Amino acid sequence: MEHFAGLDVSMAETHVCVMNRDSAVVYEVKVPSTPSDIAAAFAKAPACERIVFETGRMAPMLYHGLSQLGLPVVCVESRQAYHALKFVSDTQRCTRPGASCPHRLLQARPCEVPAGTRCPLPDHRPQEAGRPAGHSGEPDPRSCRRVRCPTAACAQPSLHQTGAPGERGYCWPVCRHAGSIAARTAVLGAVVAIDADIKGMVRASDACRRLMSIPGVGQLTALAFTAAVDDPSRFRRSRDIGPYLGLVPRRYQSGEVDYTGSISKCGDRRMRTLLYEAANVMLTRYKGPLRLKDWAFAVAKRSTMRKARIALARRLAIIMHAMLRHGTQFKPA
Numbered sequence: 001m002e003h004f005a006g007l008d009v010s011m012a013e014t015h016v017c018v019m020n021r022d023s024a025v026v027y028e029v030k031v032p033s034t035p036s037d038i039a040a041a042f043a044k045a046p047a048c049e050r051i052v053f054e055t056g057r058m059a060p061m062l063y064h065g066l067s068q069l070g071l072p073v074v075c076v077e078s079r080q081a082y083h084a085l086k087f088v089s090d091t092q093r094c095t096r097p098g099a100s101c102p103h104r105l106l107q108a109r110p111c112e113v114p115a116g117t118r119c120p121l122p123d124h125r126p127q128e129a130g131r132p133a134g135h136s137g138e139p140d141p142r143s144c145r146r147v148r149c150p151t152a153a154c155a156q157p158s159l160h161q162t163g164a165p166g167e168r169g170y171c172w173p174v175c176r177h178a179g180s181i182a183a184r185t186a187v188l189g190a191v192v193a194i195d196a197d198i199k200g201m202v203r204a205s206d207a208c209r210r211l212m213s214i215p216g217v218g219q220l221t222a223l224a225f226t227a228a229v230d231d232p233s234r235f236r237r238s239r240d241i242g243p244y245l246g247l248v249p250r251r252y253q254s255g256e257v258d259y260t261g262s263i264s265k266c267g268d269r270r271m272r273t274l275l276y277e278a279a280n281v282m283l284t285r286y287k288g289p290l291r292l293k294d295w296a297f298a299v300a301k302r303s304t305m306r307k308a309r310i311a312l313a314r315r316l317a318i319i320m321h322a323m324l325r326h327g328t329q330f331k332p333a
Contacts, residue, residue, distance in 0.1 A: 003046045007053035014038055018045045033058055035065025036309055050074050183262040198223055211320055213330040216282035228271050232325035243322045245271055248313040279312035290332050
């Protein structure tokens, strides 16, 4: 008889439940939330056709760890799993192909860290530049904080050097009091160091150079999009990148009620911001003839300019994914 398993994952423990095709529980146990402990639990249970769990903070680690141990794991999008379980209680039904959530490879993490660390820096640079230059005293330690960067940033030498000696996981100091010259210098130094890392990664990536042929797409946007998509074959269609990045409208249906709202804003918020900025640059800075501009301005005439930028950002994401998938260059005509 076929068996299927579901994992209820938390930070400390994972609840393992194995069921047969008749929805009868045949094995149930709680184990620590590590791939080795979960694999040891399945070694004592009947062989399972599918092992299902929802997306969450522990999902990437468990997915890659259990896959390397040879377990047939499937990570499902939490919203889709909710609607599936709302009507069907059988755990096996959640393993349909449409509910699976594509996971990025671990190799994409080093490219994601510089892009993610670089984005908040311009927010601090104007604040530091506008402070009085006459204040040269040491800031009060109680008024200062440090911005934490991801652990993987420590693997980047230039990123690690921007922090204080011996403090792994911290990038640059930010002082809340006015006139901190040291904080402004540290922010500017971090900008230079991370920009150098990004420039080197873009030069070494053929995919980033091809994406930068699109008007409005710069080094940071190209690198962040390449890291967010990772393997283009994870998406069956280029059109699926819109819902993945939260650039499609929400839709509510109940009885006779059926209306479309604003965009869902799911997924990577930083990537949506970069695509929105690229769309704005294309509409306001690029002077050459471009069909995408004409299409976006047509949307703005019947709606608003803001919605036109969002629509163009979604269209750019689709085009960029298709370029990565087929290895082609951007053709303005």
